Amino acid sequence: MSQTEQAVREDGVIRSVSGPVVTARGLDARMNDVVYVGDEGLMGEVIEIEDNVTTVQVYEETSGIGPDEPVRNTGEPLSVDLGPGLLDTIYDGVQRPLDILEDKMGSPYLDRGVDAPGIELNKKWEFEPTVTEGDVVESGDEVGVVEETVTIDHKVLVPPNYEGGEVTAVNSGEFTVEETVVELSSDESVQMRQEWPVREPRPAVEKKTPREPLISGQRILDGLFPIAKGGTAAIPGPFGSGKTVTQHQLAKYADADIIIYVGCGERGNEMTEVIDDFPELEDPSTGNPLMARTSLIANTSNMPVAARESCVYTGITIAEFYRDMGYDVALMADSTSRWAEAMREISSRLEEMPGEEGYPAYLAARLAQFYERAGYFENVNGTEGSVSAIGAVSPPGGDFSEPVTQNTLRIVKTFWALDADLAERRHFPSINWDESYSLYKEQLDPWFQENVEDDWPEERQWAVDVLDEESELQEIVQLVGKDALPDDQQLTLEVARYLRESYLQQNAFHPVDTYCSPEKTYLTVTAIHRFNDEAFEALDAGVPVDEIVNIDATPRLNRIGVQEDYEEYIATLKEDIATQLQELY
Ligand code: ADP
DSSP, X not given: OOGGGSOXXXXXXXXXXXXXXXXXXXXXXXXXXXXXXXXXXXXXXXXXXXXXXXXXXXXXXXXXXXXXXXXXXXXXXXXXXXXXXXXXXXXXXXXXXXXXXXXXXXXXXXXXXXXXOSSOSSOOEEEEESOOTTOEEOTTOEEEEEEOSSSOEEEEEOOTTOOOEEXXXXXXXXXXXXXXXXXXXXXXXEXXXXXXXXXXOOOOSEEXXXXXXOOOSOHHHHHTSOOBTTOEEEEEOOTTSSHHHHHHHHHHHOOOSEEEEEEOOXXXXXXXXXXXXXXXXXXXXXXXXXXXXXXXXXXXXXXXXXXXXXXXXHHHHHHHXXXXXXXXXXXXXXXXXXXXXXXXXXXXXXXXXXXXXXXXXXHHHHHHHHHHTOEEEEOTTSOEEEEEEEEEEOOGGGOTTSHHHHHHHHHOSEEXXXXXXXXXXXXXXXXXTTTOEETTHHHHHHHHHHHTOTTHHHHHHHHHHHHHHHHHHHHHHHHHOGGGSOHHHXXXXXXXXXXXXXXXXXXXXXXXTTOOOHHHHHHHHHHHXXXXXXXXXXXXXXXXXXXXXXXXXXXXXXXXTTOSSHHHXXXXXXXXXXXXXXXXX
8 A cells, every 4th residue: 555655634533442443533534535543553444424523444453542542644545556566466455565564573463553565666677668759648558568477567557547648758677666667748757656546446448248258177167157257256155165265276277367366364364375375376377386477465364354345445456457458357355255244343333224134235335346347348548458356255154145145146147156065075166056157158158169169058058958957857866766767867867967977076186177178178068968869879779777877988977077188088988988888789
C-alpha cells in the first residue's frame, strides 16, 4: 500500500474500540479514506461517517489501543502499488511483502504498524522502451517492457488517469520503479510504478462474451463443466472435500498467463501451507517456478477479520493490472466464506440490521461487485485480456442452502460442487456431477470443436446422458438390487462405472494423471463410448451380460489416465475391446 508517503491531513482521536472496529472523534474524513489508528499507527479504512463520529475498520490487531490515542487521516483511498515486482511475491492482506516484513521483524509473524511498500522501490529493472520521441500515446498505451520474471514480460503502460500526448523523452536502461522512463508533452511523466484504489475497477473499453475455455487439465472440469477465460466459478465444499487440492491444481495447470492466489483463511496453518507449498511448485508448461507467474496474497493468522476484505480487493486489482497488459489472469480466492464472515462480524459491531443468518443485507451486492470485475475485456489500449475469478466457498457443515453459497450461486456461471460422500469414498476430484453446472458450455463448444474434435459436444452429451441414467437406475438398485435389472440396464451401469472411474476420477498426486489435456479428455470418453457401442451390439447378438463385462480388455480403461503415450494406448485398447467382444458371438 502506498499511503505511507502521503502527507497526513487531519488528526482526530479514538473514541471507542470494538475488535477491528474503531470510532474516532474530530476526524475530517471521507468514506474509504485510509487512516492510521493509535500511537502505533495501525492501518484502517473509513467505513461510516455520522455527525462527528467516524467509524474505521482496522486491518491490524487492535488489542492494547484505547481512547484518546490519535487517528490520522491520509485523505487517500485504500490503494495498491502496481508495477514490476508483484509477481513472485507473497503479500499480506494490505500488500505488505511478507519476506520484507520478516526481515524487518525477524519473524514471519507480522508486527503491528510495520509498513512496507508494495513493490520494491530500490530494485533496478532493465526498461526497454517500445516508443520513440514524437510518438503519440494515450492513457493505457504501452511505452516499454521489463522482464519481470523468467516467464512474464511486464508491459509498462501509461496510467489510466493520464491525459497522454506526444512522447518528448525516452530513457532506456536500468531504473527503479519510481524513476521516470518516458516524458510526455502533457507534462506527465511515466514511471513503472502506479497506484490504483482497490475498490474501483480499472477502466476498460468493453466486456465481451468469453469464447475461449480456461483449460484446467482436469477431465471433469474441461470435459463437463468448463469455465471460460474471463469467467466466474465457485467451488463450494465441506472441510476435507478437496477445495484446496482443486485450487492448487488450477493454480498449477490452468492455462492462464498470470495466477493471483488470494488466501483469506481463518486458521493460520491453512495459509502457511500455501506459503510453504507454492514456492516449491513448478510451472508444467515452462518448467520455471510457478511463482514466476504468481502473486500470492495471504491473510496471515494475526491479521484481524477486516483484512480479509482488503485481501480480496487487492487481489482483483492486481489481476486487472495484468489484464490491461493483455494477459489472461486467473484469480483464486480461498475462501470467500471467510470474507463473508468478516463482513458479518463488522456489520454486527456496527449494529446494522442483520439479514439472513446474521450476514449484512449487502452481502449479495459485495459478492456481485467482486465477481463482476472478472470478464473478458477489450482494454483501453486495444489489447484483449481476461480475469477469471474462482472462489472457494466453505459452507458450515457442507450445507449449500446457507446464504454465502446461495448468493454466490446467483452470480457465478460455473458451479463445481464438492461432495463429502464422494470424498469419503475416495472418488477424487469429488465434484458432484449431478449438482455442478457450467453456463459456458455452449459458447465454448466452437472452440473445442475447432481445437479438439468436431463431435466434442456430442461425446460430452453422451457421457452426461449415461451418468443421468445411472443416477436413476441407482435408485431402483437400492430398492431391488442390481440383479433384478434387465440386461441392458445392467450394462449401462457398467458403462457408467467406467465413466466414473476412468473419466471423472483423476489423481492429483500421480505425475501423469495430474494433468489431462483436452485431447486426452476427449479420447478417454470415446474409448468408453466404443466399449458401450460394442457391448450393446454383443448384447443384441445374444451374448449374456456377464460375459460382456468380463472381457480382459476393459479394465485397461481405468489406466488411461496414467498413460503418457495415451494416443497409441487408447487406439489399441479400442481395437482389443472390439475384437474381444466380437469373438463372443
Ligand atoms: P479441503 O480444502 O476441502 O478441506 P483438501 O483439498 O485439503 O480439502 O483435500 C483433502 C484430501 O483429499 C487431500 O489431502 C487429498 O488426500 C484428497 N484429495 C482431494 N482432491 C484430490 C485429488 N484430485 N486427487 C487425489 N486426492 C485428492
